[in-house]
Amino acid sequence: MSVIQVINPNTSDAMTATIAAAARAVAAPGTEIIAVSAAQGVPSIEGHFDEAIAAVGVLEQINRGKAQGVDGHVIACFGDPGLLAARELARGPVIGIAEAAMHMATLVATRFTVVTTLPRTLVIARHLLRQYGFEHHCAALHAIDLPVLALEDGSGIAQEKVRQRCIQALREDGCGAIVLGCGGMASLARDLTQEVGVPIIDGVSAAVKMVEALIGLGLSTSKQGDLAWPLRKTMTGAFEHLN
């Protein structure tokens, strides 16, 4: 039995439910998914400021997951907020949904397109492409120009905009796969893939399977060098509980 903690770095429980359903849909029979929202922070993550706030919430949940003895962690926001800090703190594997989706896309296509939410988050995805070494695999990045929580408003408008943008990208970008650039899009991948006949990749499910694979291989986060446990120091104020 493996236990994987899936962390929604924003505080919107409705999005956590969407993320949890996508994770459980692909989890192996022997894998238990524990899905959590950030205990404090921002209701949605749509820029550098939000990412900084969300990173603290991620670290708090990593600590809780460690205390619960989970075997691995997923950071279920497309900016992968706090990923390396989380790897310092964690023993088990920590995978972000952007890196997971990008890795999977390169395994099934030579070029992929990213479809995300607000235009101002495009640069965050670009930074990750460079950080992970996937820039030359990415054909294009597009934003549907709707806020993250539009995906949870029940209207279906955001979901239809994602669908239309994917169809347009497949016509125009010369890509062989599409990466969905938001944790809140997790539920769209399977049906969209069926409809367009091209891999539409959700990072939540990709990350869950990558964590399962790492656990199965007996690979945990390296504690050599920069991902060694954080140096001990006395934290104060709002961070005292992280001591």
Ligand SMILES: NC(=O)NC1=NC(=O)NC1=O
């Ligand atoms: N690009 C994004 O939409 N990032 C995200 N913000 C959130 O709150 N969750 C995401 O996945």
